Amino acid sequence: MNSDFQKISEIKSLPEGSRAQFCACAILKSLQKRLAKNGSEFLVADFADNSGSMTLMVFADSLAYISLTRASAGDAFKIFGVADFYNGRFSPKIDSMEKLSEEELQSLLGELVEVAPENADAMRAELFSIIEKIPNPDVRETVKYALNDVGEVFFRSTAAIKMHHAYVCGLLEHSLHLARLAVKLLPMYPFVNPSLAIAGAVLHDIGKTIEYSQGLATEKTKIGILQGHVVLGFRIVRKAALKCKLNEDLTGRLEHIILSHQGELQWGAAAVAATPEAVFVSMLDYLDARMGAVYSALKTGGDGEFTDLVPALQTRILQSKPDDEFAGAKVEVSSGKKIFIATSNAHKVKEIKAMFEEWGVDCDVGGADEIGGMPECDENADTFEGNAFIKADALKKIAPADAYVLADDSGIVVDALGGNPGIHSARYAGVKGEGADKANNEKLLKALENIPDGERSARFVCVLALVCPNGERKSFEGRVEGFINHGAKGKNGFGYDPLFELPEGMTTAELPEACKNEISHRARALKELIKFLKTQ
Numbered sequence: 001m002n003s004d005f006q007k008i009s010e011i012k013s014l015p016e017g018s019r020a021q022f023c024a025c026a027i028l029k030s031l032q033k034r035l036a037k038n039g040s041e042f043l044v045a046d047f048a049d050n051s052g053s054m055t056l057m058v059f060a061d062s063l064a065y066i067s068l069t070r071a072s073a074g075d076a077f078k079i080f081g082v083a084d085f086y087n088g089r090f091s092p093k094i095d096s097m098e099k100l101s102e103e104e105l106q107s108l109l110g111e112l113v114e115v116a117p118e119n120a121d122a123m124r125a126e127l128f129s130i131i132e133k134i135p136n137p138d139v140r141e142t143v144k145y146a147l148n149d150v151g152e153v154f155f156r157s158t159a160a161i162k163m164h165h166a167y168v169c170g171l172l173e174h175s176l177h178l179a180r181l182a183v184k185l186l187p188m189y190p191f192v193n194p195s196l197a198i199a200g201a202v203l204h205d206i207g208k209t210i211e212y213s214q215g216l217a218t219e220k221t222k223i224g225i226l227q228g229h230v231v232l233g234f235r236i237v238r239k240a241a242l243k244c245k246l247n248e249d250l251t252g253r254l255e256h257i258i259l260s261h262q263g264e265l266q267w268g269a270a271a272v273a274a275t276p277e278a279v280f281v282s283m284l285d286y287l288d289a290r291m292g293a294v295y296s297a298l299k300t301g302g303d304g305e306f307t308d309l310v311p312a313l314q315t316r317i318l319q320s321k322p323d324d325e326f327a328g329a330k331v332e333v334s335s336g337k338k339i340f341i342a343t344s345n346a347h348k349v350k351e352i353k354a355m356f357e358e359w360g361v362d363c364d365v366g367g368a369d370e371i372g373g374m375p376e377c378d379e380n381a382d383t384f385e386g387n388a389f390i391k392a393d394a395l396k397k398i399a400p401a402d403a404y405v406l407a408d409d410s411g412i413v414v415d416a417l418g419g420n421p422g423i424h425s426a427r428y429a430g431v432k433g434e435g436a437d438k439a440n441n442e443k444l445l446k447a448l449e450n451i452p453d454g455e456r457s458a459r460f461v462c463v464l465a466l467v468c469p470n471g472e473r474k475s476f477e478g479r480v481e482g483f484i485n486h487g488a489k490g491k492n493g494f495g496y497d498p499l500f501e502l503p504e505g506m507t508t509a510e511l512p513e514a515c516k517n518e519i520s521h522r523a524r525a526l527k528e529l530i531k532f533l534k535t536q
Helices: 008-012 063-069 102-112 120-131 137-150 170-188 194-203 222-243 248-260 276-299 346-358 384-396 422-427 433-447 513-519 521-533
Strands: 021-035 041-049 052-059 076-082 093-099 337-341 363-367 404-414 457-467 473-484
Touching: 008 021, 008 041, 008 052, 021 102, 041 063, 041 102, 052 063, 063 093, 076 102, 120 137, 120 170, 120 194, 137 194, 137 222, 137 248, 170 194, 170 276, 194 222, 194 248, 194 276, 222 248, 248 276, 337 346, 346 363, 346 521, 384 404, 384 422, 384 457, 384 473, 404 422, 404 433, 404 521, 422 433, 457 521, 473 521, 513 521
Parallel strands: 337 363, 337 404
Antiparallel strands: 021 041, 021 076, 041 052, 076 093, 404 457, 457 473
8 A cells, every 4th residue: 555554454553552643545334323422423434445444433523524424335535543442442533534536546446445365266266166066967057057147246246244254255255165165074964965065055145246236335235125135045046946947856955055044034044944955054154154254353453462342253352373383284184095986886895995904005985975975977988997987077076176086997808708798797687786796697607608618718807097186087907817607606705706717716706805805806906006196
């Protein structure tokens, strides 16, 4: 700011008792007329620049009183006064004010308007990357339609008049915070639908694009006063859902998140949260709104021991930092990597976990069910690798951003059958569920009933597809050679294990689990994967 002027944060940091004179430039945010106990009028004016805000009391005997009676919210002023304190709280005495000319305003605009601390372009890009993680394509398109419908105002609007994220791009920042929290916390609550939770996090406050004016001082619009952002947001989301043909059940549940996100009826909610997703979003909103209020209070609190009263919390916040030499240390919940397996097959997840533990790999392994279940995907590639990446990409859309996603596609390749069952191994007989293994084995034996022993060569093939947090894609292949015998032997394993005989004369279903984990096609692919992970 011009060296002739001081920032509000600098003025509020002046030592108590200094009674130093100051000159500030700030935007009038709100103005109220009140009566003192003696019946005289005074004005309560909230001013802000991009460093913070301050509340001034201006009495009728001040020259500044005349200037303010002619002012409107959004006007910018030069403010001349003396820094003073009352009962430990910043309470300056104002001598006079001068309204800035339009030319002066434009030259100082960057210093007067508070903007979100995070880069707006980066926040926007990150928000859309999270939206792309929404598993349900209809929900995903509904979110995109709603954002496109309100336009650029969503990315510039404040999130509040005063309470939290009350600055340019505040709505974007607050919505992104909720979306980040949703992605991080969804793995802890597998009963929460990830599509609805992320959509609700992004859209919960979209009605504020209409509720608030978008000038230098935020005020409620006429429609904002009459309906409020909850109802306005409901209308925006309903229109988007209808346009995108979102089914009736999901539409109702998404609307409920918007209507209930304020938490309590007395806080402005139109309904009390009554679905897991609505409770989830409401709690995220409560957390980020309150922490946003704490951030604002600390940013503008001056050098006193405590901030001014934070209305949202009904308390003042201690400003000194903890006496902790490790305060800057990064907290690691787990020293290992988090890897989600793109399957709902508990046998497969258990087998991979056991291998990692046996080989001393420090990775936290989980299945798709931990993050809402395996999304539907069409495995239409003509190679094991292609189908593995289709599954990995589908799960990556709902997985935490810092997690690895691993998928496999495996099967049995029989030379006498031209490589079949191959990529169709799991669905070879066209049977799903509990009887699939038996039906597949019976069909394979039938196909080979006239093939002599010397021509029954086969191999198990497994291809692992890994998608890294940074987007890198790697594949790893493992093979085990053998042949198909004439009947099932052994009770361990699953799938084609009872038919697949190794050169040593035992089927993979006859091997102890520890031995199988050492020599299986999946184990061999995993060993190659682990070599890669150790370089990360």
